[in-house]
Amino acid sequence: MILESCNISYKYPGTDNFVFQDLSLRLAKPGFNALFGPSGVGKTSFAKIISGNIKDFSGELKFENIKNIAYTYNLERLPGWSAIAAHLDKITPDEKQDIKQELVSIFGLEECMDHRFSQLSLGQKNRINLIRYLVQDFDLLILDESLANVDELTRENIILRIKDMFPHTCFLYISHNVVEVSKLCRQIFVLRGINKTPQLKIVQGLDLKTGEKLERSKLDITMLEIMNAA
Numbered sequence: 001m002i003l004e005s006c007n008i009s010y011k012y013p014g015t016d017n018f019v020f021q022d023l024s025l026r027l028a029k030p031g032f033n034a035l036f037g038p039s040g041v042g043k044t045s046f047a048k049i050i051s052g053n054i055k056d057f058s059g060e061l062k063f064e065n066i067k068n069i070a071y072t073y074n075l076e077r078l079p080g081w082s083a084i085a086a087h088l089d090k091i092t093p094d095e096k097q098d099i100k101q102e103l104v105s106i107f108g109l110e111e112c113m114d115h116r117f118s119q120l121s122l123g124q125k126n127r128i129n130l131i132r133y134l135v136q137d138f139d140l141l142i143l144d145e146s147l148a149n150v151d152e153l154t155r156e157n158i159i160l161r162i163k164d165m166f167p168h169t170c171f172l173y174i175s176h177n178v179v180e181v182s183k184l185c186r187q188i189f190v191l192r193g194i195n196k197t198p199q200l201k202i203v204q205g206l207d208l209k210t211g212e213k214l215e216r217s218k219l220d221i222t223m224l225e226i227m228n229a230a
């Protein structure tokens, strides 16, 4: 699978300033990758371009063996009146019902199944919403701060298990958490802003898997690389 963005430039209609100009990025392997950078640098805008939600950009996007791209974000609206178990059952294809059940258990959401969306905490909503995407067919899933309201330990467990369950799929995780992206992601694409050259740097993450031991010194070095790149 390959996702290549070539010389992408974009400014929002009615604005004078480019969010990015001639931005190029290549993602050529499955795995959990991060899009990292200071607030306002253009992570969401870039994610929306890749996922087809923004179309009036210049430059080129090339996809190889990537047909379905899904984009999910932190504050996505959920049908507040709907009972969660019924909703998940309805949107999950028959062949994915087992995966759905496994995700509900891994994400620690069994006790929420009888509730309505409006009765959930933000972190619970985040997790349910992510399950809604994980049970669909996708080749690339973009998670735009999708676990922002979930506590750190639960988040780490969820990401590790997603990596176990979907080893051949590509994820692009937008996060501001330097420890998390250093530890868990394969590549960290650091967006630096329109005034910096280059606008993007790539740092290799530790890509920790379930059961692997974290080497503290390596984590420190990776985090430093990311902070220096930003």
Ligand SMILES: Nc1ncnc2c1ncn2[C@@H]1O[C@H](COP(=O)(O)OP(=O)(O)OP(=O)(O)O)[C@@H](O)[C@H]1O
Residues within 6 Å of the ligand: 012, 015, 019, 037, 038, 039, 040, 041, 042, 043, 044, 045, 046
């Ligand atoms: N609909 C819009 N119209 C005009 N400008 C916008 C619009 N959406 C975003 N922008 C501007 O584009 C720039 C990039 O915004 P974007 O949301 O992509 O950044 P981000 O890196 O995802 O930020 P954050 O980390 O805070 O979520 C910002 O300067 C923002 O003000």
